[in-house]
Amino acid sequence: MLQSIEIENFRCFEKTSISGFEQINLITGKNNSGKTALLEAIFFCLSPQAGEIIENSRKTSKDSDNAKNLCFNQRTNIPLTIKCGTNALSANPRLHIPNVSEAYQTESRNYFQLQFIFDKDYQIPVIENFAKFFDDEIISGNSKTILQSLAVIDESIEEIRTFGSRQGVLYLRKKGNDNYISINYFGDAIQKIVRYVVNVLDLAKSGKKGRILLIDEIENGIHYTAQAEVWRMLMKLCKHYNIQLFATTHSLEMIKAFQSVCSEDEFSGMGGYFELGRNPKS
Secondary structure, three states, X not given: OEEEEEEEEEOOEEEEEEXXXXXXXXXXXXXXXXXXXXXXXXXXXXXXXXXXXXXXXXXXXXXXXXXXXXXXXXXXXXXXXXXXXXXXXXOOOEEEHHHHHHOOOOHHHHOEEEEEEEOOOEEEOOOOOHHHHHHHHHHHOOHHHHHHHHOOOOOOEEEEEEEOOEEEEEEEEEOOOOOOEEHHHOOHHHHHHHHXXXXXXXXXXXXXXXXXXXXXXXXXXOOHHHHHHHHHHHHHHHHHHOOEEEEEOOOHHHHHHHHHHHOOHHHOOOEEEEEEOOOOXX
């Protein structure tokens, strides 16, 4: 697991050290305090897909507002020190934006596999050939995991599947109903849960030792009465598949739900809480 990081000259971080990460980590703080920037720093320095994403964002930044969050207008360099276990996994790997092809000649590339759910605009990275991925999960029996997770929001959902003629779209069927309905017609919470679980299952297939799921603004679309169950579901999955989770939130209810679930015996010692704040002088 990633235990500590040091970030220098990236986004709002001039020089910051954070330690004490656990398997499940919740990051909070006021607006513009660096919550999303912390997830980005982890992703862009550890994920082997990050170089390609940066290149694509540079190519499309003139035409797409979605690329703004991926462009490093303020900084050109990201030194990051990673501590994993008792040893430093990689000493100050540096990401030079103008030379992305040279950015990942570090051992961290071969160690970590990351997924980043970036809620403001879209999910990165998008799973290729999603229909095939989901069909494989049905064959292996893992689609039951998604159904069980959806029960947190709606217990009436009985089946979830794809159709070969409609690639990239999931269809749900409720109890007592023969019709399949596109997931696009369901609420944000249903879509959000599916995104969470699909990314967990995708990470579980990785042979790499460091599996990290990053979720930005985890509370969006989820009613406060379901938030504890969502945490419980995510913690069970991360524990089962040995995945480390970093999530940000603005929600006091989400923080309280996190605290409540972390106090349960099954999840004792799994949770870490971090609140970011700006230095009043700098």
